Amino acid sequence: MAAAESGFPEGLAPQCGSHHVKPASPLINGETIINIQGKTAIVTGAARGIGRGIAEAFAREGAHVVAADLGLLAQASRAGWNYALSPARELERTAKDIEARGGACVAIEVDVSDRASCQNLVDKTIEAYGRLDILVNNAGIIQTGPIAEFAESDWDRIFAVNVKGIFLMSQAALPHLRNDAGVIINIASVSGKRGFPNMGAYCASKFAAIGLTQSMAAELAESAIRVNAVCPGHVDTAMWSDHLSKTETRQEQYGTETTEDTFGAVVRDLVPLAREQSPDDIAEAALYLTRADSVTGVSLTIAGGYVMN
Numbered sequence: 001m002a003a004a005e006s007g008f009p010e011g012l013a014p015q016c017g018s019h020h021v022k023p024a025s026p027l028i029n030g031e032t033i034i035n036i037q038g039k040t041a042i043v044t045g046a047a048r049g050i051g052r053g054i055a056e057a058f059a060r061e062g063a064h065v066v067a068a069d070l071g072l073l074a075q076a077s078r079a080g081w082n083y084a085l086s087p088a089r090e091l092e093r094t095a096k097d098i099e100a101r102g103g104a105c106v107a108i109e110v111d112v113s114d115r116a117s118c119q120n121l122v123d124k125t126i127e128a129y130g131r132l133d134i135l136v137n138n139a140g141i142i143q144t145g146p147i148a149e150f151a152e153s154d155w156d157r158i159f160a161v162n163v164k165g166i167f168l169m170s171q172a173a174l175p176h177l178r179n180d181a182g183v184i185i186n187i188a189s190v191s192g193k194r195g196f197p198n199m200g201a202y203c204a205s206k207f208a209a210i211g212l213t214q215s216m217a218a219e220l221a222e223s224a225i226r227v228n229a230v231c232p233g234h235v236d237t238a239m240w241s242d243h244l245s246k247t248e249t250r251q252e253q254y255g256t257e258t259t260e261d262t263f264g265a266v267v268r269d270l271v272p273l274a275r276e277q278s279p280d281d282i283a284e285a286a287l288y289l290t291r292a293d294s295v296t297g298v299s300l301t302i303a304g305g306y307v308m309n
């Protein structure tokens with residue numbers, strides 16, 4: 001195409017040979033670009049919180065969902081951890097609730113920090129649905145505290161789940177994602193965009209998750225696999241009610257007594273839109289990134305303006 005026809009000034013027209021350029025996906029009825037109906041999606045950390053919201057949203061859109069979480073495995077892995085994890089039966093409840101509303105969902109236990117467990121999850125997914133198209137790496141944990149006193153074992157545990165978990169799950173899923181232009185979505189955090197005091201291990205793990213997202217996006221593009229991250233701001237899940245709202249400095253700073261009051265005060269104080277994010281907000285972003293077939297390597301912040309990059 002001549003420069004004048006392309007609309008670019010002379011000399012600045014893109015030099016892509018047409019044999020290198022894939023055509024844009026056709027719009028179906030001018031709306032949906034990629035229909036996820038009948039596709040299979042694994043969502044880790046789906047027993048509760050954001051993961052549950054994502055599992056519900058994907059099922060509403062007609063995907064076959066595998067809700068994956070620690071379930072009974074939590075008994076072993078939660079030893080020594082100082083905030084309550086979900087009851088063992090929570091995972092089954094998520095899957096049953098989705099099915100009761102007409103969605104397709106199975107619950108499968110996984111510890112994302114364990115290679116054999118990740119492989120088992122993928123094998124059982126293929127057994128259940130025969131294919132795997134979408135992997136949402138949502139499972140994550142937090143622990144806060146001053147870096148000078150932070151326990152090495154807590155550091156290792158955070159990295160084992162928040163970073164190695166993405167690596168192990170992606171490695172197990174890749175042979176199947178390669179079959180059909182698969183999608184990986186990693187749930188990172190605003191803590192992967194800037195550092196916060198007393199959150200060194202968590203922030204470092206979320207920066208790592210974003211780095212891994214970009215690296216995998218660049219590497220897997222030739223297999224037509226897209227890899228993106230979502231960075232939530234403030235979502236009122238157990239991560240807040242069991243841990244972040246309870247830190248002494250926060251309750252002192254805001255003069256609040258209940259964890260709900262503290263969460264609300266933090267949001268009003270810090271978030272420009274003065275609103276919390278819901279699991280549905282994060283699920284919307286995950287759905288968008290699943291369908292946006294020209295988007296890879298981004299980390300999309302959903303935080304009411306709290307972080308703007």
Ligand code: NAP
Nearest residue numbers: 045049050085086111112139140189232234235237238239
């Ligand atoms: P949540 O309510 O604590 O949910 C996390 C889920 O991950 C839990 O169901 C937990 O299972 C599961 N999990 C933990 N370790 C696991 C492992 N080794 N293998 C498999 N599953 C495991 O927290 P959330 O707020 O929904 O967090 C979801 C993701 O969003 C995390 O990656 C988090 O870092 C990120 N995020 C959250 C916020 C927020 O404001 N809440 C903000 C930014 C980013 P059990 O309960 O059974 O242990």
